[in-house]
Amino acid sequence: MFVWSVRASTLKFTAVLLASAAAIAALAVFLPKYDMRAQTAGAVMTDGKVAGEDGIRGFLSQYGWEASELVDRAEVTVPAQFDPVYEEYNTLQKKQGYDLAGYRKKTVSRYTFKIDNYEGYGGTVLADVLVYKNKVIGGDVCSADVNGFVHGFSRDVTLP
Numbered sequence: 385m386f387v388w389s390v391r392a393s394t395l396k397f398t399a400v401l402l403a404s405a406a407a408i409a410a411l412a413v414f415l416p417k418y419d420m421r422a423q424t425a426g427a428v429m430t431d432g433k434v435a436g437e438d439g440i441r442g443f444l445s446q447y448g449w450e451a452s453e454l455v456d457r458a459e460v461t462v463p464a465q466f467d468p469v470y471e472e473y474n475t476l477q478k479k480q481g482y483d484l485a486g487y488r489k490k491t492v493s494r495y496t497f498k499i500d501n502y503e504g505y506g507g508t509v510l511a512d513v514l515v516y517k518n519k520v521i522g523g524d525v526c527s528a529d530v531n532g533f534v535h536g537f538s539r540d541v542t543l544p
Contacts, residue, residue, distance in 0.1 A: 433518050440495050440513050443520055447537045451497035451511055460494050460514075462487045473524075476543050480536040482522040484514075492516045499525065507532065 434440050437454055444451045462484055463470060474484045493515045502509040508528035514521050526534040535542045 434513075434515060434520055435518055437495070439518075440515070440520075441497070443513065444497065444499075444511055444537070448501070449499050449511055449525070449537075450501040452500045453498050454495065455498055455510060456494070456496040458494050458496075459491050461491050462489065464489050472543060476524060476534070476536055476541065477522040479543075480522075480538065480541045482520075484522055487516060487521055490516060492521060505533075511537070 434443050441451045465488075466474060466485075470484075477484055495513045495515065497511045497513070499509040499511050502525075505527065509525065510528055511523065511525045513523040524534050524536060525539075526532060
């Protein structure tokens with residue numbers, strides 16, 4: 385003969401455990417997805433998806449940039465091992481909510497546009513946007529001068 389006894393505290397514990405699991409499942413289903421890049425970089429586009437040159441121009445316009453002509457479009461491969469320069473560039477990407485480490489050895493498209501409305505600088509300013517499978521994965525705004533500047537899509541995202 386087998387006897388099984390259950391105390392009231394065991395029933396309460398089981399009920400609380402099941403209710404908690406149900407609440408977590410409901411939150412996972414009904415809450416909108418949180419996009420860290422949209423919060424960090426202040427982007428309007430939550431998924432970073434772009435379609436062609438016009439989509440990238442629209443993406444840049446979210447940061448206030450007027451991108452005129454496409455200067456260059458190239459297929460580039462993210463290196464498997466980052467040298468110190470690439471590590472520093474990826475630090476800039478991380479500051480604006482991207483991380484190129486997940487794209488090592490992948491071939492990505494780099495679109496380079498001329499920026500027409502950069503205030504306080506008289507030289508040529510370019511925006512590089514890295515795209516993988518129609519998704520923005522990083523980029524920068526920089527001067528074309530050798531001793532110029534580089535910063536994120538937003539002017540306040542800089543390297544120390």
